[in-house]
Amino acid sequence: MAAKRNTYLKCFGEHLKSLREKKEVTQFELASIIGKDRQSIQRVEAGNINPTIYYLQEVAEGLQIPLKDIVDFKIPEKKKK
Numbered sequence: 109m110a111a112k113r114n115t116y117l118k119c120f121g122e123h124l125k126s127l128r129e130k131k132e133v134t135q136f137e138l139a140s141i142i143g144k145d146r147q148s149i150q151r152v153e154a155g156n157i158n159p160t161i162y163y164l165q166e167v168a169e170g171l172q173i174p175l176k177d178i179v180d181f182k183i184p185e186k187k188k189k
Contacts, residue, residue: 113158114155115183116183117155117156117157117158118154118155119155119181119182119183119184120155120181121152121153121154121155121156122153122155123178123181124152124153124167124178125153127171127173127177127178128149128153128171131171131172131173133170133171135149135150135153138167138170138171141170142166142167142169142170143166144166152167164178164179
């Protein structure tokens with residue numbers, strides 16, 4: 109079960125990073141906008157922490173996108189052998 113959780117958080121982090129990069133915002137800039145430190149953003153994007161819904165709302169507001177865009181992502185299917 110831990111592996112599934114780790115995969116989910118990793119995919120989520122990659123998705124969040126791509127949204128941030130599409131807005132051409134650095135980790136430092138986003139952190140400054142939402143009152144966090146850059147390392148906090150980095151940990152979420154690396155899949156190392158599970159952010160709260162309030163944290164995600166702050167990120168959405170900082171990126172000026174709807175919260176639904178942050179949580180709407182797909183996990184790649186495992187390749188069958």
